[in-house]
Amino acid sequence: MLKRTSFILAICLVASGCVESISEGAVRNNTPAGQPNVVAIAEDTGTDGGPLSRLEAGIFIDPDGCHIWMIDDGLEGYWSRRLDPRSGLPVCTQPAPPGSVVGDFSSGSPGIEDRVPRLN
Amino acid sequence: MINSLTRALSGAMGATALVAGAFVSLASPAAAQDQVIISGTVQPGIWIDPDGCMHWVADGGIEGYMEGRVNPENGMPVCLDVNPCGVANTDTMFQTGSARLTASGRAHLREFFQSAGAFAYAIYGHTDSRASDESNMRLSDRRAAAVANVARSVGARVAREIGYGERRPIAPNDSAANMQRNRRVEIVCYR
Numbered sequence: 001m002l003k004r005t006s007f008i009l010a011i012c013l014v015a016s017g018c019v020e021s022i023s024e025g026a027v028r029n030n031t032p033a034g035q036p037n038v039v040a041i042a043e044d045t046g047t048d049g050g051p052l053s054r055l056e057a058g059i060f061i062d063p064d065g066c067h068i069w070m071i072d073d074g075l076e077g078y079w080s081r082r083l084d085p086r087s088g089l090p091v092c093t094q095p096a097p098p099g100s101v102v103g104d105f106s107s108g109s110p111g112i113e114d115r116v117p118r119l120n
Numbered sequence: 121m122i123n124s125l126t127r128a129l130s131g132a133m134g135a136t137a138l139v140a141g142a143f144v145s146l147a148s149p150a151a152a153q154d155q156v157i158i159s160g161t162v163q164p165g166i167w168i169d170p171d172g173c174m175h176w177v178a179d180g181g182i183e184g185y186m187e188g189r190v191n192p193e194n195g196m197p198v199c200l201d202v203n204p205c206g207v208a209n210t211d212t213m214f215q216t217g218s219a220r221l222t223a224s225g226r227a228h229l230r231e232f233f234q235s236a237g238a239f240a241y242a243i244y245g246h247t248d249s250r251a252s253d254e255s256n257m258r259l260s261d262r263r264a265a266a267v268a269n270v271a272r273s274v275g276a277r278v279a280r281e282i283g284y285g286e287r288r289p290i291a292p293n294d295s296a297a298n299m300q301r302n303r304r305v306e307i308v309c310y311r
Binding site for chain 2: 036038039040041042045052055057071073075076077083087089091
């Protein structure tokens with residue numbers, strides 16, 4: 001699981017012209033009275049929206065050498081571990097060095113430029 | 121934008137209040153058991169990865185959430201059978217009780233590993249439930265190793281080779297046909 005977007009929101013607050021923070025699909029206020037709020041749904045209702053089942057993943061090779069499915073769906077980022085369907089074991093044979101991303105993980109998202117803060 | 125920020129802030133404060141409420145109710149353990157505070161609901165979708173395994177996925181507006189779906193009984197990933205890269209019945213590759221490949225079995229495997237095109241392979245051996253658990257573990261280990269050796273002989277990379285013996289049947293061992301299904305070597309392609 002990944003929550004990466006707080007960085008990007010912070011950047012949006014500083015730099016003007018961040019349309020996505022408005023239209024990125026607030027879903028919290030549509031629940032009937034007396035019911036718990038729906039805090040997340042199976043669809044991206046933002047400008048790069050669509051059902052989440054259609055996401056396309058690349059593979060991130062974590063520092064231990066094991067594979068994590070990685071999806072960049074505009075503002076949302078997703079990580080989920082790759083497990084062998086037969087044994088349930090993690091997949092840790094490296095087609096590339098740890099830290100690499102293999103394949104297209106951008107999910108074809110249009111129009112949202114990522115600005116990743118450098119940590120050092 | 122300011123509107124959405126206000127909403128986000130009030131949401132955050134609501135969460136704080138709920139946490140405080142939960143803390144108070146935990147002060148009395150009996151009450152904590154009947155009083156579960158539901159702070160929200162999530163209506164996740166399912167994303168299916170290229171191996172066929174399912175992941176819960178939800179979009180919370182700006183946040184995204186994802187986690188692999190598991191079988192509550194055994195913790196295994198829940199997967200569709202979309203990548204039947206290789207399940208071979210061992211009857212055609214080995215004599216009963218033996219881990220020595222037949223000539224045709226070896227030729228078949230060699231051809232498979234030369235054309236499958238994965239960057240690595242996982243090889244799992246399985247038996248039916250006849251004979252002892254211990255000897256089945258040994259036999260499935262040696263059969264997985266025999267298949268793995270063929271893979272390596274044609275330059276394929278073997279990520280793991282494991283014998284599960286009779287412990288992971290795909291059918292109940294209650295008929296000749298079902299036992300035959302359980303006698304198998306599974307090959308998973310890592311692409």
